[in-house]
Structure formats: C-alpha cells, structure tokens
Amino acid sequence: MAKVIIDPGIIKDIKERERAVYDKWAETYDQSLWATWLKTWVEGFLKDVPVASKILDVGCGTGTALKQLQARKPLLLAGLDISPKALDVAREKLAGFPHDLRTADAEDSFPWPDDYFDVAFFNSTIHHFPNPRKPVIETYRVLKTQGRLIVSDPHFPFPFLGVVNIFLSFYPLNGDLHFFSQQGLRRFVESCGFVRVTQRPSAIAARYTLAFKPT
Numbered sequence: 630m631a632k633v634i635i636d637p638g639i640i641k642d643i644k645e646r647e648r649a650v651y652d653k654w655a656e657t658y659d660q661s662l663w664a665t666w667l668k669t670w671v672e673g674f675l676k677d678v679p680v681a682s683k684i685l686d687v688g689c690g691t692g693t694a695l696k697q698l699q700a701r702k703p704l705l706l707a708g709l710d711i712s713p714k715a716l717d718v719a720r721e722k723l724a725g726f727p728h729d730l731r732t733a734d735a736e737d738s739f740p741w742p743d744d745y746f747d748v749a750f751f752n753s754t755i756h757h758f759p760n761p762r763k764p765v766i767e768t769y770r771v772l773k774t775q776g777r778l779i780v781s782d783p784h785f786p787f788p789f790l791g792v793v794n795i796f797l798s799f800y801p802l803n804g805d806l807h808f809f810s811q812q813g814l815r816r817f818v819e820s821c822g823f824v825r826v827t828q829r830p831s832a833i834a835a836r837y838t839l840a841f842k843p844t
C-alpha cells in the first residue's frame with residue numbers, strides 16, 4: 630500500500646468524528662444489518678481462536694464479537710475502543726464473564742503489558758485507522774510468542790477496491806478510510822513482524838488474515 634501522509638489536525642478531526650459516530654450509534658448498532666453481517670465474519674474465524682485463551686479485540690465496539698468468542702471458553706475477553714458509549718453496551722453484554730474493556734485510541738500505546746494475549750483480532754476496524762501500523766505494532770508487543778493476529782475485513786476484488794477507496798477519500802461514511810488489498814494486507818502484517826500468514830474467506834464478501842508472532 631502506498632504510504633498516505635495525513636495532516637495531524639485532520640487526524641484529530643477523524644478521531645473525534647469516529648467517537649461521535651459510534652457514541653451516537655451505540656444503542657442501536659447491534660440491530661443494524663451491518664452488525665448482523667459482522668457476526669457471520671466472527672463465525673468464519675472462530676475455529677482459529679484457541680480454546681481457553683486470553684483474547685484482545687482492537688476496536689471492539691459494542692462487544693458482539695467478544696460475546697461470540699465466549700464459545701471458545703476464554704480466560705479473558707479484553708477490548709479497546711475509542712467510543713465510551715459503545716463500551717458501555719459491551720460491558721452489559723459481557724457481565725458475568727472475565728473481561729477488561731478500555732476506552733482508548735488504538736493508535737496510542739495499548740494499556741496491557743508485553744507478551745500478555747494469546748490472540749488479538751481486528752474485526753472490521755483496520756480500515757478505520759489513519760495509521761494502521763501503530764495498532765498492529767502494539768498488537769505484536771502485547772501478544773505472546775506464537776500468539777495469533779486475526780485481521781478480518783471486507784474483500785473488494787479488482788477493480789472495485791480502487792473505486793471504493795477513491796470514494797472513501799471523499800466520503801468516509803462511518804469513519805471508513807481505506808481498505809487493503811489481500812496482498813497489501815499480507816505484506817503489511819509481515820512488515821510489522823508477523824509470520825506464517827494465511828488468508829481465507831470468513832463470510833460473503835469478507836476475508837480474514839491469520840498470522841503469528843514468531844518465537
């Protein structure tokens with residue numbers, strides 16, 4: 630992917646808009662068609678989440694994906710999101726299960742120690758970040774060696790990807806900024822240090838990239 634340089638003032642506006650959009654949407658988000666589609670993505674990568682693991686959801690929103698992962702009998706369901714109202718909904722949903730949810734910008738340092746999680750995933754969030762390298766490098770830090778990174782996002786085949794990205798550069802919808810190609814995403818996670826990258830369909834028009842932190 631070509632390096633996109635965005636003015637810091639615009640980035641601040643992007644973050645404020647993200648928070649405002651998802652705070653406003655928090656109460657009704659789970660009833661949306663979008664959220665229903667995202668649930669099918671999680672079903673698609675569920676088998677790649679080891680049983681009894683410590684799991685981090687980067688951009689967890691209302692916590693629907695974390696709730697689905699209860700099926701894997703996790704030791705911890707952790708998440709961060711820029712929207713405090715979305716996290717309020719997530720906390721209600723995860724009550725009674727071991728969880729740790731933080732309001733944070735994913736492009737800042739994550740509030741967890743090194744080598745802490747077995748799995749970290751981005752479900753429909755990587756395309757929201759003006760600088761996705763920061764959260765992926767932080768994910769590398771907080772994962773244990775042999776820990777798993779899962780990046781799940783829509784898949785736009787050529788030539789639609791280019792058209793969609795040009796459209797989003799003018800109209801970023803709900804903070805959707807830029808989608809990776811499959812090859813671009815593979816190269817990107819490798820450039821952040823991850824290895825053994827595989828890419829598979831997770832649902833209709835969605836794919837996930839699975840990669841490991843090396844020993």
Ligand SMILES: C[S@@+](CC[C@H](N)C(=O)[O-])C[C@H]1O[C@@H](n2cnc3c(N)ncnc32)[C@H](O)[C@@H]1O
Nearest residue numbers: 647651688689690710711712734735752753757
């Ligand atoms: C399309 S929603 C996906 C939510 C969730 N992953 C799911 O599967 O339902 C994108 C999420 O990314 C969050 N987000 C966007 N920019 C963020 C940032 N810089 N830091 C943390 N979260 C962010 C939004 O608040 C929103 O909850």
